[in-house]
Amino acid sequence: MKFSEVLGNQQAVEQIRRMIDSDRLPHALLLYGDPGVPKLGLAMAAAQYLHCKNHVDGDSCGVCPLCRQHQSFNQVDTHYSFPFTNSKGDSSSPCDADDFMDEWRNFVTRYPVEDYQAWLGFLKNDNAQPQIFVREAESIMRKMTLSAYTAKYKVLIMWLPEKLKEEAANKLLKLIEEPYDDCKFILVSDNEKGILGTILSRCQRIELRRPSTPMVAQYLADRYGMDMQEALALAAPADGNVNMAERLVQTGSEFHEFRERFIELMRLSYQHDLAKLKSWSDVIADMKREKSRRFLAYAVRQVRENFFYNLHNPALNYLTREEEAFSTRFSPFINERNVEAIVAEIERASGDIAGNGNAKIVLFDLAIRTSILIRK
Numbered sequence: 261m262k263f264s265e266v267l268g269n270q271q272a273v274e275q276i277r278r279m280i281d282s283d284r285l286p287h288a289l290l291l292y293g294d295p296g297v298p299k300l301g302l303a304m305a306a307a308q309y310l311h312c313k314n315h316v317d318g319d320s321c322g323v324c325p326l327c328r329q330h331q332s333f334n335q336v337d338t339h340y341s342f343p344f345t346n347s348k349g350d351s352s353s354p355c356d357a358d359d360f361m362d363e364w365r366n367f368v369t370r371y372p373v374e375d376y377q378a379w380l381g382f383l384k385n386d387n388a389q390p391q392i393f394v395r396e397a398e399s400i401m402r403k404m405t406l407s408a409y410t411a412k413y414k415v416l417i418m419w420l421p422e423k424l425k426e427e428a429a430n431k432l433l434k435l436i437e438e439p440y441d442d443c444k445f446i447l448v449s450d451n452e453k454g455i456l457g458t459i460l461s462r463c464q465r466i467e468l469r470r471p472s473t474p475m476v477a478q479y480l481a482d483r484y485g486m487d488m489q490e491a492l493a494l495a496a497p498a499d500g501n502v503n504m505a506e507r508l509v510q511t512g513s514e515f516h517e518f519r520e521r522f523i524e525l526m527r528l529s530y531q532h533d534l535a536k537l538k539s540w541s542d543v544i545a546d547m548k549r550e551k552s553r554r555f556l557a558y559a560v561r562q563v564r565e566n567f568f569y570n571l572h573n574p575a576l577n578y579l580t581r582e583e584e585a586f587s588t589r590f591s592p593f594i595n596e597r598n599v600e601a602i603v604a605e606i607e608r609a610s611g612d613i614a615g616n617g618n619a620k621i622v623l624f625d626l627a628i629r630t631s632i633l634i635r636k
């Protein structure tokens with residue numbers, strides 16, 4: 261992976277590039293940030309840049325033998341460590357990360373932005389908690405004591421050091437504290453507060469921030485061949501969490517259903533058709549609780565989007581084409597007199613459902629209140 265392929269966090273890219281250019285990459289570097297924020301790609305790009313001998317415009321060349329080895333995850337001086345389950349299904353003997361390299365290669369190839377939930381799917385062992393075990397720590401120590409073979413530095417990229425078992429972390433401490441001159445550790449964490457203090461205190465840290473909505477949208481558009489309007493509408497609710505945005509792409513059918521139900525609520529409310537509003541609330545109440553709450557979160561967003569739509573500033577709106585087709589006619593009914601009241605009612609309903617309120621009553625009540633507010 262090249263720096264130019266890293267999504268967002270260009271300041272951190274620049275910082276790491278300068279460290280490597282001046283041969284001051286710390287022995288232990290921690291890249292951390294919220295789940296769904298791309299981090300692993302930057303660690304890989306850093307390792308590739310560190311090894312590439314033909315830098316081009318401040319990036320690795322992508323074509324020299326070392327870059328090619330990196331790109332196929334076959335670089336002998338670059339090691340990966342990550343949480344896995346203790347047995348690979350057949351026997352109970354613990355394995356090291358090398359035994360999971362096929363799964364790992366498939367995972368990082370198919371998920372340009374690392375996604376822990378997706379990784380669990382690759383491990384195919386639903387019951388066990390993935391961790392970084394003692395035997396893996398011992399394997400890392402063996403690998404890192406060998407001399408670098410193809411380049412000046414060996415690199416270990418460890419994904420999710422917060423999953424290190426305490427015993428395993430203790431084994432690695434000395435190696436991280438007093439490393440061999442040719443060792444570089446790059447740790448990549450979703451939750452730096454979960455890392456043992458003894459490890460954390462030995463790392464130089466760089467926090468990676470959520471990419472902007474247009475950036476995530478561009479990523480979705482490129483990866484799934486979507487047009488930008490659709491991509492922006494899906495990226496907006498994910499708020500910089502790329503994993504969540506990708507899940508929204510995959511559950512697109514749910515959005516279609518939610519859109520229809522939202523339009524129905526608004527039409528029936530405007531018509532003040534209480535009998536049909538009763539049927540509507542029964543349909544939503546019959547959804548599983550979490551799904552009905554996702555629908556209500558969708559409804560909140562649509563109410564706000566329709567309010568903004570009146571301002572005729574496309575930069576403020578993240579609507580799909582279908583949603584927009586409805587908003588062109590409907591948006592005038594959401595105005596400064598009712599927008600916050602409607603949002604508050606929907607959020608209250610969602611809270612009541614979460615608190616085990618009777619969904620049919622809560623939702624019918626919401627429908628009646630909406631039908632009063634929509635006429636204001």
Ligand SMILES: [Zn+2]
Nearest residue numbers: 312321324327
């Ligand atoms: Zn190269």
